[in-house]
Amino acid sequence: MSPNPLSRRHFLKALGVGAGIAAAPAILRAASTKPQVVVVGGGFAGATAAKYLRHWSADVDVTLVEPNATYYSPILSNLILNGQRQLSQLQFNYNTLAAKYGINVVQDRVTAVDSNNQTITLGNGNKLPYDRLILAPGIDFMPVTGLDSSKVPHAWKSGAQVQQLRQQLAAMPAGGTFVMSIPKAPYRCPPGPYERACVVADYLKRNKPGSKVIVLDGNPGITVERETFDHAFTSTYSGIVDYVPNADLQAVDSERRIAMTGFGDYQGDVLNVIPPHRAGGIIHTAGLANDASGRWAGVNPLSYESTAAANIHVIGDSQATGQPKAGHIANAEAKVCADAILRLLAGGEPYSAPVTNSACYSPISADTASWLTAVFQYDAASGSMKLVPESFGASTSVTNKNYRKMFDWSGNLFSDTFA
């Protein structure tokens, strides 16, 4: 439906100088006849969606709303804990998206979504209109009794929290105990907590002899790459890692660093509690958390359009398709969504057979890694994304080659998302 050049030129003439001197209206009308797509959230999902909308089409205006000027990648962030990476190596900004793709980057938070009038309200009170809205707010943490994450870091959103956990580990005495708590699935980055246990165990083994790692898993067993992590826990880090399944966290003493479970209390010199997750706050504010658990946003996997509100799409960790919650596949979902929105704006239908994939490398030590991968195909009969069984696999060995490939993988993923 891209408007023909004549009508657009006519519009521009009619617009005259008015657009230039408009005095701060409550609703910021874009000086354009192009469809307006607003993307909320600048992580792997949101940044990719904004980029690919413009990569594929000049016939759409894209605004990216993100409260932070700097994004810290959770991918590779466990390598900050063992000193193999600095936070500065995992930080990204939105300058390239703005300069190269003409994306309008607005640094602000979103306080409300008005799906009837198709506007969002920014923290500064202004409203932005949209033809299509993409929400990619990532995760929020559910409350845990007694948990104060400023003292007991989750380090599950990257940045200062990871740095804090790094400092606590560096200050831990030799022979000390690191206790970590893994929430029940679904949580962000399925192998991530086990990867963290391994990386920390390796760091302590090298730097803090005699130390222990206690892994309190809220799940009945290792949720992914079971052979890899089971081998790491029982062989590579034998005598260091104590893995406790079904350890449902009940409460935390944040001052004394105690995790209370059905199996008893675990005190650590350093305590790392990753709380249970739910979709980012705006999903709940907007009334979109309509899946069975009430925690995630139901969407149509052909377009990621919300099943609760028209013209609003939810991608990444907040949506409820059952695909893993992780940066690589969030990028994949964002492309499905961007492609669908361009087709819808042009009067068409979303592509009927989308495919997504997941791939990730997990460091197991300071110089070895494993990998995990899967492909998901749309299943028309169930209206859902289904894992292709033959595509689901993991590395059978933990190697230095994998460790090096991990940076090739992440380098291209980072650039496909932010540059």
Added chain:
Amino acid sequence: MKLSTITPLALVLLTGTLLAGCGGSGSSEDITNTNSSLASSSNDNDDNSGQNQSGSSDDTQNSSGQNNYDDSDDSGDDRDDDSGDSDDNGGSSTQNDSGDGTSTPDDNNPIVSPGGTIIPDGARLLASQCFQCHGTNGRSLTGIDSLLGESERELVEETLEMKRDNDNDLMTFQAHGYSDAQIRAIAAYIAALPGSGGGGDDD
């Protein structure tokens, strides 16, 4: 650089002008590419940006050109192996003739591959799923192989071979996730992108 504050109107004006001039699309992106600073504070990204910038010269060229229906003017070393031989892909051509059904043909929305395959519906989206690992438009910035520069036939044959493999390799599993028709669609799309057709035989 305050681009965000000036962009919307400026882009519309520029795009409107170009649209009136040549009736194509994809213009505003090309224009912004020429201003690209690609600033980033990350070391990794700085590396990437540099290469990206050189990669974007294709786009820059096009902004001075006209429609991009045929991107064969993008690279002089194009089509050594595969050009002219429109039967290259034999049966791999699909019957679908709808492109992606929406966008005006341009650099990233080609309608036919150098081998003569009509780009099937959905190919753009399917191919983009390779770009997480292989780089945007298949142009890798790391040690992972670029897909851009490989011929349509090479891309199809290599991926189908991986699909027959049974080794413990990440791409073997990935290849098993796609139908043969999807693999052919992806190959046709990538081979039709600007900068493709170097005819490299690397794996």
